[in-house]
Amino acid sequence: MEHFTIVLALLRAALKVPSPAVTGHAERLLAALRKGGETIQAEQLEKLLEGGSVAGRMQPSRVVLSRAALPGEPLTPSVRPPVDKETGGALADITLPDALTPMEAPVLNNALRGSVDALVEEWRHLDRLRAMGIRPPLNCLLFGAPGTGKTKLAQIVSREIGLPLVTARLDGLISSYLGTTARNISSLFAFANRYQCVLLLDEFDAIAKVRDDPHEVGEIKRVVNTLLQCLDQRSDLGITIAITNHEQLLDSAIWRRFDIRIAVPRPDLESRLEIVNRYVTPLEIALPERRFLAWLTEGLTGSEIETLANAIKRAAALNSSADFSALNALKVHAQLSSNHRHHPRWEQLLGPAEALAATLSRDRELAFSQEDLARFFGKDQSTISRWKRRYREGS
Numbered sequence: 001m002e003h004f005t006i007v008l009a010l011l012r013a014a015l016k017v018p019s020p021a022v023t024g025h026a027e028r029l030l031a032a033l034r035k036g037g038e039t040i041q042a043e044q045l046e047k048l049l050e051g052g053s054v055a056g057r058m059q060p061s062r063v064v065l066s067r068a069a070l071p072g073e074p075l076t077p078s079v080r081p082p083v084d085k086e087t088g089g090a091l092a093d094i095t096l097p098d099a100l101t102p103m104e105a106p107v108l109n110n111a112l113r114g115s116v117d118a119l120v121e122e123w124r125h126l127d128r129l130r131a132m133g134i135r136p137p138l139n140c141l142l143f144g145a146p147g148t149g150k151t152k153l154a155q156i157v158s159r160e161i162g163l164p165l166v167t168a169r170l171d172g173l174i175s176s177y178l179g180t181t182a183r184n185i186s187s188l189f190a191f192a193n194r195y196q197c198v199l200l201l202d203e204f205d206a207i208a209k210v211r212d213d214p215h216e217v218g219e220i221k222r223v224v225n226t227l228l229q230c231l232d233q234r235s236d237l238g239i240t241i242a243i244t245n246h247e248q249l250l251d252s253a254i255w256r257r258f259d260i261r262i263a264v265p266r267p268d269l270e271s272r273l274e275i276v277n278r279y280v281t282p283l284e285i286a287l288p289e290r291r292f293l294a295w296l297t298e299g300l301t302g303s304e305i306e307t308l309a310n311a312i313k314r315a316a317a318l319n320s321s322a323d324f325s326a327l328n329a330l331k332v333h334a335q336l337s338s339n340h341r342h343h344p345r346w347e348q349l350l351g352p353a354e355a356l357a358a359t360l361s362r363d364r365e366l367a368f369s370q371e372d373l374a375r376f377f378g379k380d381q382s383t384i385s386r387w388k389r390r391y392r393e394g395s
């Protein structure tokens with residue numbers, strides 16, 4: 001490449017100010033140099049990028065995916081999404097990685113974090129795997145209850161590997177006209193195969209339903225067969241993430257197409273505490289109360305805990321700080337919303353305080369001290385021990 005030293009100097013200057021756009025252009029140049037066999041120049045640029053990447057990226061993003069290992073053109077802001085040929089409606093939304101940067105990753109337990117990290121790691125080293133003749137896992141299915149953070153997780157993964165996200169639009173894809181849904185699916189995949197991107201198929205069950213539904217046999221078969229073909233053809237071209245809240249509805253052939261299937265569970269106690277901490281901020285609630293919230297929210301999803309934290313914040317905003325008690329705010333919320341009413345822990349919240357105090361004092365995981373409970377219920381410690389005694393005698 002002619003004038004490469006000047007280009008390198010320009011890039012060195014530009015990379016002093018952190019910018020994903022400049023890094024993206026430099027990575028494209030790197031891919032072109034490699035493709036053109038300019039190995040020495042590629043090495044020089046690579047060194048520069050390695051130095052620049054530390055300052056140029058927001059934590060915890062770890063954008064190191066070698067674009068050279070992915071075929072296809074870069075997806076720039078001027079590219080328009082694919083459309084339904086008849087209605088002109090968009091079949092996908094495009095989100096560039098820059099737009100994804102300010103997001104916080106959902107709280108994940110260690111096992112899940114490990115699976116996701118492993119996946120991102122493989123995608124980052126696509127070229128190394130390819131060099132050894134290994135086909136990397138290029139598709140992944142996330143499944144679990146609604147509100148467990150799957151959509152957010154997919155966005156984070158896309159940000160971590162530094163590729164634009166092409167999110168399929170169900171309203172655009174699904175058509176009541178015979179054959180149109182299948183054609184739209186083909187157009188969507190053709191678009192995703194043309195550009196370097198992560199293809200996200202959210203609420204995937206809507207198009208990947210079992211083929212033996214007696215009501216819609218012909219059309220569903222056609223759609224699922226097209227989907228199978230598209231997934232097969234794509235498997236070497238780009239990264240696909242599919243998400244479903246209803247994995248039992250998926251056609252078994254579709255289910256088998258995914259190299260990696262990750263169950264996203266409802267959060268465990270430790271994760272719930274972290275989620276509570278995140279969403280009650282900036283409200284200052286004492287640790288025993290936050291731990292109580294983590295206890296109370298057993299079985300709830302991250303999204304439900306977020307809603308609960310917002311209700312508490314609303315109550316705090318409307319009450320003077322002297323009157324505010326998280327316990328009372330929770331009781332009011334529990335009485336107003338019928339959502340969790342039948343959960344035993346919520347029943348205890350609305351029952352006698354003595355019984356609740358006794359249950360909490362016995363909970364091994366939480367290990368509340370008498371002092372914690374006294375503060376939590378706004379009583380002195382002797383009252384708490386009297387309650388515990390009375391409750392034990394009464395029960």
Ligand SMILES: Nc1ncnc2c1ncn2[C@@H]1O[C@H](COP(=O)(O)OP(=O)(O)O)[C@@H](O)[C@H]1O
Nearest residue numbers: 106107146147148149150151152275302303306
């Ligand atoms: N594990 C979690 N940690 C933090 N926030 C969460 C978590 N799960 C869900 N949320 C919150 O709930 C919102 C909705 O989650 P979402 O990703 O749409 O769930 P899903 O796609 O599984 O239905 C998220 O944007 C986030 O604010």
Ligand SMILES: [Mg+2]
Nearest residue numbers: 147150151202
């Ligand atoms: Mg979702």
